[in-house]
Amino acid sequence: xxxxxxxxxxxxxxxxxxxxxxxxxxxxxxxxxxxxxxxxxxxxxxxxxxxxxxxxxxxxxxxxxxxxxxxxxxxxxxxxxxxxxxxxxxxxxxxxxxxxxxxxxxxxxxxxxxxxxxxxxxxxxxxxxxxxxxxxxxxxxxxxxxxxxxxxxxxxxxxxxxxxxxxxxxxxxxxxxxxxxxxxxxxxxxxxxxxxxxxxxxxxxxxxxxxxxxxxxxxxxxxxxxxxxxxxxxxxxxxxx
Numbered sequence: 474x475x476x477x478x479x480x481x482x483x484x485x486x487x488x489x490x491x492x493x494x495x496x497x498x499x500x501x502x503x504x505x506x507x508x509x510x511x512x513x514x515x516x517x518x519x520x521x522x523x524x525x526x527x528x529x530x531x532x533x534x535x536x537x538x539x540x541x542x543x544x545x546x547x548x549x550x551x552x553x554x555x556x557x558x559x560x561x562x563x564x565x566x567x568x569x570x571x572x573x574x575x576x577x578x579x580x581x582x583x584x585x586x587x588x589x590x591x592x593x594x595x596x597x598x599x600x601x602x603x604x605x606x607x608x609x610x611x612x613x614x615x616x617x618x619x620x621x622x623x624x625x626x627x628x629x630x631x632x633x634x635x636x637x638x639x640x641x642x643x644x645x646x647x648x649x650x651x652x653x654x655x656x657x658x659x660x661x662x663x664x665x666x667x668x669x670x671x672x673x674x675x676x677x678x679x680x681x682x683x684x685x686x687x688x689x690x691x692x693x694x695x696x697x698x699x700x701x702x703x704x705x706x707x708x709x710x711x712x713x714x
Contacts, residue, residue, distance in 0.1 A: 513559035520567040523552045528573035541577060542624075545585025549605070550592050558597035565608035583609060583617030587624025587638070594630050602630055606637035613638075 515523070527548040534544035545568070552564045565586065568574075574582055586609055594602035602625075609621045622635040 513557060513563065515556055515560050515563045515567065519556060520563070520570070523548070523564060523567040524571040524573075526551065527568050527571040531573050531577065542581050542585035542588060545574075545582060546588040546592070549586055549589035553593055553597060553601065558593070558601035561593065561597070561601040561604035562608050565605045566612055569608065569612050569614075579614040579616035580620040583613060583620035583638075584624045586613075586617070587621035587630070588628050590621070590625045590634050591628035591630035594634060599631050599634065602634045603637050606634045607640075609638045610640050611642045
């Protein structure tokens, strides 16, 4: 009985520390993943405050020998209560970006956020809980998705929340650039005069080559042209001997 009371006091102290950190101002600037840029995205200072609260909660739990997953859940719930249900995706992204979680097993991270999703679903609504799950699916470490889903279900979260955590990550496909259209032109009798002096639809050009009337002035299809070689002209002049 004494041990349970002692642990309870430690958890209260940890929760108080989380509250103080979230309410304070932290100068560290931390960027958020693109996925977390929603309508209620938190500021970099707020993200840094969330990361600090998660780190302190995890450290306190490890020192006391209590559940690290529960500490993560408490930090997540506290941050959403502070910044609003509409910021659930951004808050979860900040939690997942906490450097202190690098040494925490992915399954424990997913379990903690799964516990939090059940509480958030009951207090802030299913949309906020689903936003947590979707953030885990997109940004959580490999292995956190399954433990999130199991913890969400066991703690009473809606089935849709559990499913969202194990859904395929959202990927925005890149659109290939459209090739520029080439120049267009007309062929046949209405075409412009060609570079060799051939008028559109003419029968004979100055070099004596007969072509079809429908040939393109700027690019003759030689396969369809009737080439006629003019008879050689008589040689005249001093060089002819």
